[in-house]
Amino acid sequence: DIVAEVETLLDNRPKPLAGRKAIVTSGPTHEPIDPVRYIANRSSGQQGHAIAAALASAGAEVTLVSGPVTIPDPKGVRTIHIERAEEMRDAVLAALPADIAVMVAAVADWRVAAQAGEKIKKDPDGAPPALALTENPDILKTVGHHADRPKLVVGFAAETQNVHENAVAKLNRKGADFIVANDVSPETGIMGGSRNQVNIVGRDGIEAWPDMDKYAVAERLVALIAEKLAAM
Amino acid sequence: DIVAEVETLLDNRPKPLAGRKAIVTSGPTHEPIDPVRYIANRSSGQQGHAIAAALASAGAEVTLVSGPVTIPDPKGVRTIHIERAEEMRDAVLAALPADIAVMVAAVADWRVAAQAGEKIKKDPDGAPPALALTENPDILKTVGHHADRPKLVVGFAAETQNVHENAVAKLNRKGADFIVANDVSPETGIMGGSRNQVNIVGRDGIEAWPDMDKYAVAERLVALIAEKLAAM
Numbered sequence: 001d002i003v004a005e006v007e008t009l010l011d012n013r014p015k016p017l018a019g020r021k022a023i024v025t026s027g028p029t030h031e032p033i034d035p036v037r038y039i040a041n042r043s044s045g046q047q048g049h050a051i052a053a054a055l056a057s058a059g060a061e062v063t064l065v066s067g068p069v070t071i072p073d074p075k076g077v078r079t080i081h082i083e084r085a086e087e088m089r090d091a092v093l094a095a096l097p098a099d100i101a102v103m104v105a106a107v108a109d110w111r112v113a114a115q116a117g118e119k120i121k122k123d124p125d126g127a128p129p130a131l132a133l134t135e136n137p138d139i140l141k142t143v144g145h146h147a148d149r150p151k152l153v154v155g156f157a158a159e160t161q162n163v164h165e166n167a168v169a170k171l172n173r174k175g176a177d178f179i180v181a182n183d184v185s186p187e188t189g190i191m192g193g194s195r196n197q198v199n200i201v202g203r204d205g206i207e208a209w210p211d212m213d214k215y216a217v218a219e220r221l222v223a224l225i226a227e228k229l230a231a232m
Numbered sequence: 233d234i235v236a237e238v239e240t241l242l243d244n245r246p247k248p249l250a251g252r253k254a255i256v257t258s259g260p261t262h263e264p265i266d267p268v269r270y271i272a273n274r275s276s277g278q279q280g281h282a283i284a285a286a287l288a289s290a291g292a293e294v295t296l297v298s299g300p301v302t303i304p305d306p307k308g309v310r311t312i313h314i315e316r317a318e319e320m321r322d323a324v325l326a327a328l329p330a331d332i333a334v335m336v337a338a339v340a341d342w343r344v345a346a347q348a349g350e351k352i353k354k355d356p357d358g359a360p361p362a363l364a365l366t367e368n369p370d371i372l373k374t375v376g377h378h379a380d381r382p383k384l385v386v387g388f389a390a391e392t393q394n395v396h397e398n399a400v401a402k403l404n405r406k407g408a409d410f411i412v413a414n415d416v417s418p419e420t421g422i423m424g425g426s427r428n429q430v431n432i433v434g435r436d437g438i439e440a441w442p443d444m445d446k447y448a449v450a451e452r453l454v455a456l457i458a459e460k461l462a463a464m
Contacts, residue, residue: 160350191268
C-alpha cells in the first residue's frame with residue numbers, strides 16, 4: 001500500500017538484502033479435533049512477525065506464512081494465513097525458491113489421526129475418548145533437505161529443558177545452518193511476551209545473546225543473516 | 233469507571249433486573265497438554281459477552297467468567313478471566329448465590345489426564361503419543377443442581393447435529409430452565425461470527441428464533457429472562 005511505499009522511500013537504512021527472497025513462518029498451528037475443538041500452542045507470532053518485518057526493512061522480498069495470531073500483518077510483507085501444519089508446509093513449498101528461510105512458527109508436532117466430521121459428544125455413561133495422534137510434516141527438515149533448499153536455512157527450537165543439547169541435535173537432523181534456541185518454560189515469560197533470550201546454535205558453536213526485545217532479536221538475526229549470505 | 237457510570241446515568245431504558253445478581257460464562261476454555269500446548273475450541277466469546285452486557289443494561293449486577301478471548305471486557309460488568317474448566321467452575325461457584333445463571337461458555341468436556349510438566353518431545357524413532365483425556369467438571373449441571381441454585385438457570389448447547397434432540401436431553405440432565413441450542417457446524421459461520429440462529433428449548437416446548445445479530449439475541453434472551461423471573 002501507499003503508506004508502506006512511502007515508509008520504504010523514507011527509510012534510509014542500508015538494504016543488504018535487496019534482491020533476496022525470504023520465507024518466514026510465524027505463530028502457532030491449530031490442529032482440528034472436530035468441527036469446534038482443536039489443539040493449539042501458546043505462540044503469539046510476535047518473534048516471527050518481527051523477523052519478517054526486519055527482513056523487509058533490510059530490502060528482502062518476504063513471504064510470511066502465519067498461523068492464527070491476533071497481531072496485525074507486518075507492513076511491506078506478503079502474508080499468507082494458514083491454520084494447520086500441512087497448510088503451512090504447502091504454503092512454504094509454494095514460495096520456493098528463496099535465498100533465506102527462517103522457520104519461526106511453533107508448528108504442532110502432531111495432529112489428530114482421525115479428525116471427526118461432527119462434534120464429538122460426551123457419553124454420560126462412557127469413558128472419555130483417547131485422542132490418537134499422528135506426526136505432522138516436519139517443515140524445517142523438508143526445507144533443509146529440499147532440492148530447492150534456500151542458501152540459508154534458520155530454524156527455531158522452543159524448549160523447556162536441555163535447550164542446547166536439543167538444538168545441536170536439531171541442527172544436524174533438520175539440515176539447518178542455524179538453530180535459534182530459546183527456553184519457553186512458563187516462568188521465562190517468553191512465549192506470548194515481548195522479550196526473548198536466544199542462543200544461536202551453528203556448526204561452529206553456540207552464541208548466547210542477552211535478553212532483548214523481540215524486535216531487537218529480529219534486527220540482530222537479520223544482520224547475522226546478511227553477513228552470512230554476503231560471505232557465501 | 234466514570235464512563236460506565238455516566239453511560240448508566242444516561243441510559244433511560246427500563247431496569248427490569250435491578251437488584252438481581254447474574255452470573256454469565258463466556259468464551260472457550262484452554263486445557264493444557266504441556267507447558268506450550270493446549271486443547272481449545274472456536275468460541276469467540278461474542279455471544280456470552282453480549283449477554284453479560286445486556287443483563288447489565290437491564291439493571292442486573294453481573295459477574296462474567298470468561299475464558300481466553302480477544303474481545304474487550306464488557307462495560308459495567310465484573311469480569312473474571314480464567315483459562316481451564318476447573319478454574320471456571322471455581323469462579324462460578326464463588327459468585328453464588330445469584331438470581332440468574334447463563335452458561336454460554338464452550339467449556340471443554342475433557343482435559344488431558346496427565347498434564348506434562350515439560351514440553352513433550354517428538355521421538356524421531358517412536359510413535360506419536362496418545363492423549364488420554366479425563367472428564368471436566370460439568371459446570372451447568374453443578375449449578376443446576378446446587379443447593380444455592382439460581383432461580384433461573386440457562387444453558388447453551390452448541391451442536392453440529394440433532395440440535396433439538398440433544399438440547400431436550402440436556403435440559404433435563406443439567407437441571408436447567410432453558411437451553412439455548414444452536415447449530416455450530418462450520419458452514420453456519422456462527423462460531424466466531426457475529427450472527428446467531430438459536431432455538432429456545434424449555435419445559436413447555438421449543439421456540440426457533442430467526443437469524444439475528446448476537447447483540448439482538450442477547451437483548452431478546454434478557455427480555456425473556458426478565459419476564460420469567462417477574463412471573464416467579
